[in-house]
Amino acid sequence: MADDVRSLTAALARDPASLAYADLAEALRRRGQRHEALQVTLQGLVRHPMHADGHDCLARIYADLGDLERARLAWSKALEIAPDHLGSLRGVAFLLFRQGDLAAAEAALRKLLARAPGDEGARRALEVVRAGGAPAAAAPAGAPAAGPGRRVTEPRLLSARRPEVFHGFDGATNDILLLDQRGLVLAGGLTDAEGHDASELAAAALAGVSGEAVRTAEYLGLDAWSAIVAEAEQANLVVAPVGDGALLLVRRDRSMAVGLALRFAERARGIALAWLQGQGA
C-alpha cells in the first residue's frame, strides 16, 4: 500500500494533469489518511471537473468523514456526468439505505443490479430492503470520523483495520460484530458466503433490530432486553446490547446448540464491554 502511494505520488508529480489523482486519493483513503485524500481529490477535480471517478472518490471520502450530505451531492454529480457509473450507483443506494429511505434505496439497488447483475452486495441489500429493511439513523454531518474501515459504500470491500477486540475467539473477524446504535461498525467483522465483508450492511440492519427490541420490551413491560436469538436456515444469530448503546452480533453455525451459542455470545459480550469501557465509552 505504501508503495502504491509512493508510485502514484511520483506519477502525479511527473504529470500533474494526470487522472492518477483519483487512484492516489483512493489509496490514501484506504490507509485512513482521509484529509490528505480529500486534498488530492479536490485539487484533481479543479483540473478535471467532469471526471466521474473523481467525484465518486470524493463521495467516499465524505462518507468516511461522516458528511453524508456532501457524499450524496458528490455521487449525484458523478451520476450526472456518467449515469451508469457503478461505484456511484452503489454509493447512492447504500447511502439511501443508511438514511432509511427504503423506497428510494430499493429503486437505486434495482437500477444498480440492472447494470451489474452479479453484484452480490447489492443483491443482499435488496433482500434486506424488501424484508422491511432496518436502516440505522444517518450519521450527522460532522460526526466523528468513522475509522478507516467504516464506509457506507460497497459492503463487499473488506475493511482494512478494525480493533482486534475478539482476538482468540472463533470467528473473531468474520462472525462477531460490534456496532454502535447508529449502525456503525466498532470492531470485529462479518463476511458473507463468498468471503466478502458484509459488516456495514449487517450493522445497518442490526441497528434497526436494537431499536425494535427496546420498543417491544418497553411496550410489553418486559424491562431491559438482554438478547435476541434468531435460528435461521444457514446460521444461528445472537444479538445482545453492550453497555450504553452498543450492540453485539455473534453468528454461529447451525451445528452449535443454541444454548452454547448464547454462552459464547455472553463471553464475547464481556470482552466487548471491557474494551468499550477501556475506550471511555
Added chain:
Amino acid sequence: MSAPHRGQPATGATGAPPARSAAGASTTDQLQRALDRISRVRGVRGSMWVAAEDGIPVAQLLMEGVKGKAVAALAASLARKVSGAAAATGAGRVRFVQMEAAGGTLLVAPAAQDLLIVALADSRVNIGLVRLEMIRAAEAALA
C-alpha cells in the same frame, strides 16, 4: 377453550368464518388447539397466531392483562427486522426468534400462509419446551 395453567385467559379467534379441512376440523380449531398446547407450558402468559404482514391477531389465547394487539404488532415488527438482519448476515430464512428480557421472553416462529405463531412468557419459562411446541405448531398447522 381450556385455561392455561393460571389466571383466566381471554381467548378468541378473529377474522373470516373458519374453513374446514378434508378431515373435518376447522382451521380455527387447528389454530386454537396449537395455542392451547403452547399455553399449557408453565410460564406462558399467552400465545397467538398473527398475520405476519400487518401484525394483526388471527387467533389468540391470552391471560388477563396481556395486550394482544400490542404483542401481535410488536412481534410481527420484530420478526420483520430480525429477518432483514438475518438476510444481511447471510443467515437465511429465520425459523425461530426469541427475545429475552429481564421481565420475560417473547418468542416468534414464522409459519405457513404468512402467519406467525407468537408466545409471551415470563422469565422462568422452559424455553426449550415452548420452542418445541411452537415449531411443531408452525410446521403442522395449515400444512
